[in-house]
Amino acid sequence: MSTFERIGFEDQLNIDTPEQVDLRFNVAGIGSRFVALLLDMLAISAVYLIEFFGILAFASTVPHVSGHTNLDTAGKWVLALFIFFQFLLYWGYFALFEAFWQGQTLGKRVMKLRVIKDSGRQITFFEALARNLLRIVDYMPALYLVGVITMVCNKRNKRLGDFAAGTLVVHERMDEQPLLYQTSTTILAPTALPMQTPWQQSVPSLFPADAIARLNTQDLLIIDTFFARMLDLPMETRATMAYRIAGQMATKMGQPLPEGNPERILESIAYQMRGSGRGF
Known part of the structure; x- marks a missing residue:
């Protein structure tokens, strides 16, 4: 809408x-x-x-x-x-x-x-x-x-x-x-386009492959857009948004949200999506 x-x-x-x-x-x-x-x-x-x-x-x-x-x-x-x-x-x-x-x-x-x-x-x-x-x-x-x-x-x-x-x-x-x-x-x-983000390095996989498969390119777009703008956001807003987006992704995958930094969770999700060939 x-x-x-x-x-x-x-x-x-x-x-x-x-x-x-x-x-x-x-x-x-x-x-x-x-x-x-x-x-x-x-x-x-x-x-x-x-x-x-x-x-x-x-x-x-x-x-x-x-x-x-x-x-x-x-x-x-x-x-x-x-x-x-x-x-x-x-x-x-x-x-x-x-x-x-x-x-x-x-x-x-x-x-x-x-x-x-x-x-x-x-x-x-x-x-x-x-x-x-x-x-x-x-x-x-x-x-x-x-x-x-x-x-x-x-x-x-x-x-x-x-x-x-x-x-x-x-x-x-x-x-x-x-x-x-x-x-x-x-x-x-x-x-509103995917941005290049800094997960070219090794990132741990936090979710099983079948859970990652439930996400689509629009989900990756959301993560990329967040990383593209996060340095411009106040720290409190940035942390709140990262936690909220990570929670939405976990819910869509049917997985519990892992403990830890939500930005690292989002980074792992994007890394796994690209690693599976489903990224941009």
Whole structure:
């Protein structure tokens, strides 16, 4: 379940996971997305120039066709190739970057924005494909007019491509901190994506393999997000959250919570999940 609220000048989306963990995101506004788009267009334009001169060089090698001048023949090749590669580059740039760069393009990374699913999870290739296939419709009739009007008319600032793919664009970082006294654990997700955490070293296994198998990638996401933000949390809040999350994981596995530091328990769970090949 997700809820939407306005805090100050920013729109915040709260997503409640089945584990009773609340992931919070600041929804990206039209202004920040427009700046990110401008940066992306600068990058694309630079590639366009390289592409154009490359096609010109190729066209100069085109053999003469009887009844036509070399210039006429070359001009048709240049035009056809330029139109084809222009579409391929424009569409492919956004789709491939978002699919394989964890929901970001160059512009989005500079502006600290990211595309995620409505559920708060990382988008897949198919979501990236779907949202960018409709980019041409959002652009109509010019300057993304359809997209801007659509974004203004909904609270999550979604364009048509976002509705089709079930995605939204959020800010990567937030300033708010988790609340200590609340009914559910709150994790402020800078990306809602798995983070690299320091359990590359040997970590003891605290739970049997069949118990670990009851957890899924969303559970690992929760643990990773906690470790990514724990140094920013007050010690009391950090300890409370670690204990609460560890307890939820133990309950889901049908196991008693081991004694000891709950952060080490979470570390062990993540280590075992990755060791079983079920991690990210």
